[in-house]
Structures are given as C-alpha cells and as structure tokens.
Amino acid sequence: MTLPTHTNAVVAHAAGDLRVETVPLDVPGPSDVVVQVAYGGICGSDLHYWQHGAAGESILKAPMRLGHEVVGTVVRAAADGSGCAVGTLVAVHPATPGKGDGSAYPLDRPNLSPGCTYLGSAARFPHTEGVFARHIVVPATMLRPLPTGLSLRDAALAEPASVAWHAVSRAGDVAGKRVLVVGAGPIGLLIVAVLARAGAAEITVTDMHDLPLATAGRVGAGTTLRATDADAIASVQADICFESSGSARGLASAVHGARRGGRVVMVGLLPSGEQPALISLAITRELELVGSFRFNGEMDLVLEALADGTLGVEGIVTHEFAAADGLEAFDVARDSSRSGKVLLLF
Secondary structure (H helix, E strand, O other): OOOOOEEEEEEEEEOOEEEEEEEEOOOOOOOEEEEEEEEEEOOHHHHHHHHHOEEOOEEOOOOEEOOOEEEEEEEEOOOOOOOOOOOOEEEEOOEEOOOOOOOOOOOOOHHHOOOOEEOOEOOOOOOEOOOOEOEEEEEHHHEEEOOOOOOOOHHHHHHHHHHHHHHHHHOOOOOOOEEEEEOOOHHHHHHHHHHHHHOOOEEEEEEOOHHHHHHHHHHOOOEEEEOOOHHHHHOOOEEEEEEOOOOHHHHHHHHHHEEEEEEEEEOOOOOOOOOOOOHHHHHHOOOEEEEOOOOOOHHHHHHHHHHHOOOOOOOOEEEEEEHHHHHHHHHHHOOOOOOOEEEEEO
C-alpha cells in the first residue's frame, strides 16, 4: 500500500492542552514496521501528562504524542526482512531496554535498565513519542503477533494486563493466599483477574466508587470494601496486598490490611518527592515492601491467556471513542466513578 505522509495523532502540548492534530509520519528505517492502529487504551500516565504536564518525575518539556497501549495491523513490513509480515495482527510492547549511564541492574529484569525508554514518555528529552495515531512507525522487535483467534478488540488490554501480571509475579506464589487489592482502576482490576487465574483463595478489593467495585466482583473479587472503611480494611489481614491507587492513603491502607510478616506490592506510582508512609508499622510487623514497575516478557503470557479465555476481563473496558473525539474520551477516562478502561478507535 502507499503510505500517507501524515497521520492523525493525540498530542499533549502542556498541562491542560491536549490536541487531536495531523503530524508527519516518521520515515521507516530498515528494521522498522508500519502499523495501522486499531485501538489505543488511555493510561493513567496519559491523563497525568494532560492534566498536570508531568507523570511522576517525567516532566513534559515539549509537545509529545501520547499513548503506549495499542494494537493494530502491520501494513508495511521491515525492509530488512525482520519481524512480522504484512497483515499480521499485533500488540505493541512499548519498552526498549538500554544500558544508559551504565548503572548496575539485574540483567534478567530489563525493565530496570537505566537507559530503558517507553513509548509516550517524557522521562527523557527529546521525549519518546507515543503511538496514539492512525499509523505508527516502530521497530519490528516491539511487535507481538496475536494468537490465532484473538481479535484486536480483545487484545486491547494486553499492555495494562502485562503490568498487572508482572505485579502479581512480584508477589511470589499467590495460590491459596488471602489477598487485598487497594484501588480498582484498570490496573487494580487486571491484578484481580490475574490473581483469580493464579488461584488466590480470597480476594478483597477497595475503592471509592460503585462502578469499579462492581467490576471487581465480576473479574474475581469475593469481597469489596469502601476505601474509607478503615476498620474493615485493617481486619482483612491479607498475606499479600497490592497498592494500585497511586496514593499515600492507599499505601497506608495496604500496610494496615497486611498480616504480620505479609508482603505489600507497590504498583501505583505515587507523586514525585517524599511521601508519608507507615514505616514503623512495616518494621514492627516485618512487612516486605516490594516495588513493581512496568513489565518484561509477560505480554506473551497475557496474550495466550486472553486467547484461551483463562484471563477474565469482562467489564474492564467501559467506553470506546473515535480518536477524533479524544478530548471527550480523556475527560471520561479521568472520572473513575463512571469509567474503567477507555479505548480510542483509530
């Protein structure tokens, strides 16, 4: 096919300044492919760039295309013959590990490599452009072919589900365990789904709103609690807690809800800088506080689980908007009382 020279994209210019505009299509290199995007999922980091001009310590210094959760179809294969053929349905793995400044890291955990880049991230400057666009140019190594029978629509959760799968792996063996998940946004809900698949015995979920709590019950939670019910949360006494709200109060709930000797997996990204934390309680209870950041090779496992139906994700996607209506989509996505995962259709 003849490729366009320009493509429609969702671009954050500054805090509060989000635009759907036409941008030049990148020129493919020898090992690059061109993908026609079908769906893109709006992530919390996309919302932060739009609302605050920053996501954690990644500060927007110039206009940047948003998006890192996309699936689509290969419309031009790599000139060097690497990667997927034209017509292949694919999910995009947004990370590119790198040595960076040479700081030490575990080689089997490339998500921690100091030079790692991520699509749609302002962590470095120039920024790493995102993939909320009708056509994108990406390295062939980023593509993951969909298993036979898995549709693009059903694969649209592959990237956030990989984040959830990685978080559960950081908890160790969850089979037969009592688990508390704090925060039922899309990542929290996907953690519940992965936990249910992995055989967790009891899953309790907290949130502020009715919609996410109802969805949590559909994907595997046995008990749901209001995030304001401190006594009920403290009585859970979970073997493993997941903090996925990205708030200091959520972390406090996870610490209170853990049994002595339990483990707290911190998934939600708190704001940059010092944060209040119940460290004395973590010490006297000998709690293990474990970080979880992005993911590595989990996407292959997620795609297989989505294809065979063992990863239940019913109700997590609540809205779909044409990319041209991106401003409305972002406005809906920021209101967790009425939305879960919001998809853009390209």
